[in-house]
Amino acid sequence: MAQLRAVTTASGDDHTTSKQVDVIDKRSMSYVVRSGVAGGIAGSAAKTLIAPFDRIKILFQTSNPDFVQYRGSLKGFFQAARAIWRTDGVTGLFQGHSVTLLRIFPYAAIKFVAYEQIRALLIPSDQYETAVRRFMAGSLSGLASVCCTYPLDLIRVRMAFDTRHFVHTRQHGRLRYTVSSIYNESPPSRPSDPKWVRFMRRVMPHHVLHISNFYRGFYPTILGMIPYAGVSFYTHDAIHDVFRLPWFREWTVQQPSQSLKNRRDKATKAGKVQSTRDLRAPLTAPAQLIAGGLAGMCSQTSAYPFEVIRRRMQVGGIMNKGEFLSFKDTTKLIWKESGIRGFFVGLSIGYMKVIPMVSCSFFVYERTKAWLLK
Numbered sequence: 001m002a003q004l005r006a007v008t009t010a011s012g013d014d015h016t017t018s019k020q021v022d023v024i025d026k027r028s029m030s031y032v033v034r035s036g037v038a039g040g041i042a043g044s045a046a047k048t049l050i051a052p053f054d055r056i057k058i059l060f061q062t063s064n065p066d067f068v069q070y071r072g073s074l075k076g077f078f079q080a081a082r083a084i085w086r087t088d089g090v091t092g093l094f095q096g097h098s099v100t101l102l103r104i105f106p107y108a109a110i111k112f113v114a115y116e117q118i119r120a121l122l123i124p125s126d127q128y129e130t131a132v133r134r135f136m137a138g139s140l141s142g143l144a145s146v147c148c149t150y151p152l153d154l155i156r157v158r159m160a161f162d163t164r165h166f167v168h169t170r171q172h173g174r175l176r177y178t179v180s181s182i183y184n185e186s187p188p189s190r191p192s193d194p195k196w197v198r199f200m201r202r203v204m205p206h207h208v209l210h211i212s213n214f215y216r217g218f219y220p221t222i223l224g225m226i227p228y229a230g231v232s233f234y235t236h237d238a239i240h241d242v243f244r245l246p247w248f249r250e251w252t253v254q255q256p257s258q259s260l261k262n263r264r265d266k267a268t269k270a271g272k273v274q275s276t277r278d279l280r281a282p283l284t285a286p287a288q289l290i291a292g293g294l295a296g297m298c299s300q301t302s303a304y305p306f307e308v309i310r311r312r313m314q315v316g317g318i319m320n321k322g323e324f325l326s327f328k329d330t331t332k333l334i335w336k337e338s339g340i341r342g343f344f345v346g347l348s349i350g351y352m353k354v355i356p357m358v359s360c361s362f363f364v365y366e367r368t369k370a371w372l373l374k
Contacts, residue, residue: 027120
């Protein structure tokens with residue numbers, strides 16, 4: 001196994017043969033690739049599971065004029081789904097999902113790989129296992145993934161938001177039309193434009209300036225990702241610890257396999273056990289799903305206002321003649337429209353979406369990674 005590093009041990013007796021002890025080397029390229037593939041598969045499976053919820057939630061968050069009437073109730077959610085079904089069929093519920101998959105595979109792969117690597121740096125042994133370090137590892141991994149994949153997220157939101165039907169979208173493809181529309185937006189300059197937009201207009205060539213259109217809402221995304229990813233990973237790990245307590249472990253922890261027992265014994269004898277996390281028996285499937293679901297609920301609640309602000313900024317090109325909405329202007333607009341409730345529009349649908357999504361994501365990642373690392 002390329003992801004395992006062989007450690008040779010020997011006793012003081014010249015006649016004792018040396019033993020090879022397999023210790024997981026998280027810095028090896030093999031481990032990085034396999035954990036990345038596991039993360040990408042996990043993210044794709046989770047997003048496919050909740051794609052219809054995601055489309056409707058985006059329509060609600062961004063105050064799409066065709067769907068404002070359905071906002072604010074569970075009944076409205078099902079009415080919106082029925083309206084989409086009547087207009088576009090089942091494919092309408094998955095509009096923009098192709099871009100979601102293009103984005104989510106690298107996004108989830110980077111997020112899980114970054115978490116594994118950053119966690120290994122911040123928590124090299126059990127004595128460094130603190131809440132702050134767990135939170136930092138999750139937040140930094142989320143920031144790394146979103147910086148690399150943000151334009152794809154904006155394209156996905158635009159495709160999910162757009163309920164118009166044009167002949168040229170059928171002729172040339174909705175994805176191509178959406179990308180072209182975003183790139184060609186030329187909002188007029190105004191004093192209230194974000195500082196980074198004014199700076200880019202001064203220093204960037206015209207054709208390069210249009211690339212900034214793909215980063216609408218990037219600032220609240222960064223702000224929201226810190227609590228979202230940090231709380232998600234921290235809560236997931238904390239609940240795993242709770243489920244391993246003596247009161248629960250009979251129902252929540254699987255019996256360790258013989259190969260895991262052997263690897264644990266060899267690593268212990270070799271004195272190479274620094275962090276016991278990789279040598280623990282896995283949780284049962286129900287326990288893993290519950291841990292992931294609770295992690296998703298906590299992270300969604302902590303970061304939801306930033307997500308609403310980000311969505312409104314992302315669709316500004318459609319609703320506001322292409323002009324850039326600053327973080328401050330968008331916050332004021334949402335407050336003026338709905339008050340504090342406006343920052344939590346669609347949260348109940350968000351729970352319906354994110355609890356199964358995060359639960360599925362963590363579950364598939366853990367199981368796929370274990371299978372790939374055998």
